[in-house]
Amino acid sequence: MTALEPFGARLRRAMDERGPLCVGIDPHASLLAEWGLNDDVAGLERFSRTVVEAVAGRVAVLKPQIAFFERFGSRGLAVLEAAVAEARAAGALVVMDAKRGDIGSTMAAYAESFLHKDAPLFSDALTVSPYLGYGSLAPAVELARENGTGLFVLALTSNPEGAEVQHALRPDGRSVGATVLARLAAENAGQAPLGSFGAVVGATLGDLSPYDLEIGGPLLAPGIGAQGATPADLPRVFGAAVRNVVPNVSRGVLRHGPDVVALRDAAERFAEEIRAAVTSG
Numbered sequence: 001m002t003a004l005e006p007f008g009a010r011l012r013r014a015m016d017e018r019g020p021l022c023v024g025i026d027p028h029a030s031l032l033a034e035w036g037l038n039d040d041v042a043g044l045e046r047f048s049r050t051v052v053e054a055v056a057g058r059v060a061v062l063k064p065q066i067a068f069f070e071r072f073g074s075r076g077l078a079v080l081e082a083a084v085a086e087a088r089a090a091g092a093l094v095v096m097d098a099k100r101g102d103i104g105s106t107m108a109a110y111a112e113s114f115l116h117k118d119a120p121l122f123s124d125a126l127t128v129s130p131y132l133g134y135g136s137l138a139p140a141v142e143l144a145r146e147n148g149t150g151l152f153v154l155a156l157t158s159n160p161e162g163a164e165v166q167h168a169l170r171p172d173g174r175s176v177g178a179t180v181l182a183r184l185a186a187e188n189a190g191q192a193p194l195g196s197f198g199a200v201v202g203a204t205l206g207d208l209s210p211y212d213l214e215i216g217g218p219l220l221a222p223g224i225g226a227q228g229a230t231p232a233d234l235p236r237v238f239g240a241a242v243r244n245v246v247p248n249v250s251r252g253v254l255r256h257g258p259d260v261v262a263l264r265d266a267a268e269r270f271a272e273e274i275r276a277a278v279t280s281g
């Protein structure tokens with residue numbers, strides 16, 4: 001494979017051409033049942049293929065949640081490999097939601113598993129956790145730069161429990177989450193039109209004006225739909241940085257399956273609401 005253009009540039013173009021929506025591939029056992037599928041590898045495969053068929057040719061980003069595939073061991077991971085390859089072949093960027101984080105030497109292996117161009121689970125970007133110290137992510141940053149891939153670093157997560165860690169104040173008076181955002185801004189310095197090192201910032205969080213969200217990179221915003229946020233919340237939560245927001249919807253779209261057209265229509269409705277909110281905000 002020839003070297004890829006940096007992830008940030010590829011993402012900016014995809015957002016401009018297709019809109020910023022990211023649809024999740026989250027095969028919850030309850031969704032498999034609602035779709036009339038068995039909670040087994042065949043059900044998992046049918047679910048993933050249907051989501052890819054419905055939306056991968058239309059939305060900018062697909063975000064598989066690896067936990068739902070790991071549940072089925074090596075055969076689940078084989079299904080994930082196929083879904084990633086098919087989604088990318090249909091023109092979607094793939095953000096692997098694996099939230100990896102470890103000491104630097106192990107982090108390097110995690111990065112190779114997803115961000116190296118020859119990896120079976122090669123993805124355009126990976127979610128990672130900075131809570132072993134931001135510096136522990138350095139091998140992943142380096143490998144992403146070499147391979148034209150990207151990272152989304154957990155900064156201010158959508159779940160209420162995240163605040164006890166992410167809002168905690170450091171000795172210098174800054175919060176932990178604000179420091180993660182500042183480190184990302186430094187990674188992205190000088191990168192145009194968009195850096196490759198994004199933050200995860202929940203759409204559920206309300207007013208984020210105390211935080212500097214201008215990190216020069218994308219902001220992956222889960223929480224719309226099942227967690228209660230709506231597209232209309234985006235301008236209020238993200239302010240001017242809304243132009244760099246990649247809103248994620250998983251269950252809010254997936255509950256409309258298994259009909260391909262119904263899934264596609266649900267994604268299109270979210271995409272339209274996001275477009276309206278972002279342009280009016």
Ligand SMILES: O=c1ccn([C@@H]2O[C@H](COP(=O)(O)O)[C@@H](O)[C@H]2O)c(=O)[nH]1
Nearest residue numbers: 065157158159222225226227249250251
């Ligand atoms: O802060 C975070 C980080 C990641 N997620 C993931 O996003 C999706 C959300 O799914 P919904 O069904 O739309 O609620 C899921 O894969 C989470 O693991 C998050 O929700 N919040």
